[in-house]
Amino acid sequence: MFKERNEKRIALLFLAFCLVLLLAGCRQEATVQPLLLKGDVWEEVKLQEVWQSQEREKIEWNDQEIEGIPLESLAREARIYTDNDWLLVAEDGFMVRLDGKTVEGTYLSYSDESQWFYVSKKHPVNSRIKRIKELILVKAEEAEANFETGFTLIEGKDNRHFSYGQLYTRDYEVLQVVEGVSRLEDISIDVMKQKRVLRISQLASVKPDQVLMMNHAGQVLYRTISDGYLELENGQVHYRSLDGSEVVRDLYGIMVNPPAHSVMDAYYDAVHYMDREIPVLTLFLDGFSYWEYLSLSDRIPEAYMAQLPAAKQATTIYKPVTNAGFAAMITGQPPAVNGIYDRSFREVKVPTVFDYALEKGGESLLVEGEVKILSTTCPIMLHMDENQNGTSDDEIFKSAMETLTDPSLLYAMVHFHSIDDAGHVSGPEGALTWERIEMIDGYVEELVEAWPGMVIITADHGMHAVGAEGSHGDFRSEDLTIPYWIVQGGNYEN
Numbered sequence: 001m002f003k004e005r006n007e008k009r010i011a012l013l014f015l016a017f018c019l020v021l022l023l024a025g026c027r028q029e030a031t032v033q034p035l036l037l038k039g040d041v042w043e044e045v046k047l048q049e050v051w052q053s054q055e056r057e058k059i060e061w062n063d064q065e066i067e068g069i070p071l072e073s074l075a076r077e078a079r080i081y082t083d084n085d086w087l088l089v090a091e092d093g094f095m096v097r098l099d100g101k102t103v104e105g106t107y108l109s110y111s112d113e114s115q116w117f118y119v120s121k122k123h124p125v126n127s128r129i130k131r132i133k134e135l136i137l138v139k140a141e142e143a144e145a146n147f148e149t150g151f152t153l154i155e156g157k158d159n160r161h162f163s164y165g166q167l168y169t170r171d172y173e174v175l176q177v178v179e180g181v182s183r184l185e186d187i188s189i190d191v192m193k194q195k196r197v198l199r200i201s202q203l204a205s206v207k208p209d210q211v212l213m214m215n216h217a218g219q220v221l222y223r224t225i226s227d228g229y230l231e232l233e234n235g236q237v238h239y240r241s242l243d244g245s246e247v248v249r250d251l252y253g254i255m256v257n258p259p260a261h262s263v264m265d266a267y268y269d270a271v272h273y274m275d276r277e278i279p280v281l282t283l284f285l286d287g288f289s290y291w292e293y294l295s296l297s298d299r300i301p302e303a304y305m306a307q308l309p310a311a312k313q314a315t316t317i318y319k320p321v322t323n324a325g326f327a328a329m330i331t332g333q334p335p336a337v338n339g340i341y342d343r344s345f346r347e348v349k350v351p352t353v354f355d356y357a358l359e360k361g362g363e364s365l366l367v368e369g370e371v372k373i374l375s376t377t378c379p380i381m382l383h384m385d386e387n388q389n390g391t392s393d394d395e396i397f398k399s400a401m402e403t404l405t406d407p408s409l410l411y412a413m414v415h416f417h418s419i420d421d422a423g424h425v426s427g428p429e430g431a432l433t434w435e436r437i438e439m440i441d442g443y444v445e446e447l448v449e450a451w452p453g454m455v456i457i458t459a460d461h462g463m464h465a466v467g468a469e470g471s472h473g474d475f476r477s478e479d480l481t482i483p484y485w486i487v488q489g490g491n492y493e494n
Helices: 002-030 047-053 164-168 265-274 290-299 322-331 353-359 393-403 418-426 431-450
Strands: 036-039 057-061 064-070 084-090 095-099 107-111 115-119 132-139 151-155 158-162 173-184 187-199 210-215 220-224 229-233 236-240 251-256 280-285 312-315 363-367 409-416 454-458 464-466 469-471 481-488
Touching: 036 164, 057 107, 084 164, 115 132, 132 164, 158 164, 164 229, 236 251, 265 280, 265 322, 265 353, 265 409, 265 454, 265 481, 280 322, 280 431, 290 431, 290 481, 322 353, 353 363, 353 409, 363 393, 393 409, 393 431, 409 431, 418 431, 418 469, 431 454
Parallel strands: 036 132, 151 251, 280 409, 280 454, 363 409
Antiparallel strands: 057 064, 064 107, 084 095, 084 132, 107 115, 151 158, 173 187, 187 229, 210 220, 210 251, 229 236, 312 481, 454 481, 464 469
16 A cells, blocks of 8 residues: 555656646747847748747757757748848847858757857858847848838939838937826826837938828828938838827838829819819820920920920829729829729729719710729710720720710810830830820820810829839839829810
8 A cells, every 4th residue: 555655656746747847848938039030021020939830950059959940941931032131130239241142051049048049150250149139131232122012212203212121221210109108096107119210311312391101001191391200110111200299100102392283183173173164174194104294305396295384293192003093083082082092993982073073063974995994973985996006095086086075064084095005015115105105195185176175184103114114003203203284275265
């Protein structure tokens, strides 16, 4: 009996010892310090989770066998750019920048003493950073910018694009920002957080007097400022005013000292004239950028649009694609209000200029290409490329000339597509693009001369070159800057 009791005690002690070891091991895994891989990644990587879930390699280091994860494997699926540098920052502020082409065969490891540390036998000894607090992937300088991510600051025609990783490597300030107040009975405390910020003036080459901000929420915001902060947080860039009173989250970019006019003016200018019972015609030149307009006088000096009073420089909205620019043109509202963010959206959420014409007791008409782009309430005339010459714009023009003589029309829009279509094929500087611009210029002249009211001439977006072809949809000057005219029709009667 005594022997059996001792054996049970020994068994229980052994189980307790195993449980202690197991819990100790769990506690060791659970105390791995948080570390984010951030910068030029589509989504920040929580390395403490990777450490516990990914299979580690056994490596010899300082006469010991340790475990590590190959550095290049950490961002294999998350990285934005193929060519990157790695920035390793220690708790004491010491940092090294590693050429991404040299990190194969190097590791990230963890221990209670050194916490996160870098293991490399091929780099100089001072690369072996311990207690790493930041791990940042940075676009290599020679890598071409990816405008689908990062942040762009536009100055005139100049696009100053910064990847997230590049922004993290800039000299920054740390702000103490009050995020709220916590109370218990009669005692309250400020809840604060440190924010990493850059001043706009650090990135701009000219002094801001005004900025235009566009963000992922579809907002289009003008602000009169001399400076402001850009806050870096969770792979996003936010604007914060110098006094902290305003925050605009998740920016695509900022335009410094932007044009005073916008594609949204087309709605308000049309309303202005319709209120005075003056018919309005909008000539919608898809894909015709302000920079192409500036080249018009040199390329085609006899062009009608080159002879008009100078076009106003205007901005379209983000995303600079047809659906979104078209919706802003006919509603006077940005995507956050009208509900049209990109090509995948078709249902406009607010009244349009066509609705306004109807309210004023007049008729409206949209003369369009082959497909209905947005769901609107107005009558629409669609046109196929019947003569198979590569564009339906000649059919659109013929139909417009025949129908716009209707005296009941208070508002009409004619949407030409061939400048954009040609630009995608031959680029904004291509021969086919300029052939189409010259053709559309002739159509514009005849339509303006025939119209008995005021004519608005503008575009939905511009275009940038991609090799020998063209594209649009980026936060960049070529895509966002368009011409804008208001001219008197040839048959206008005061």
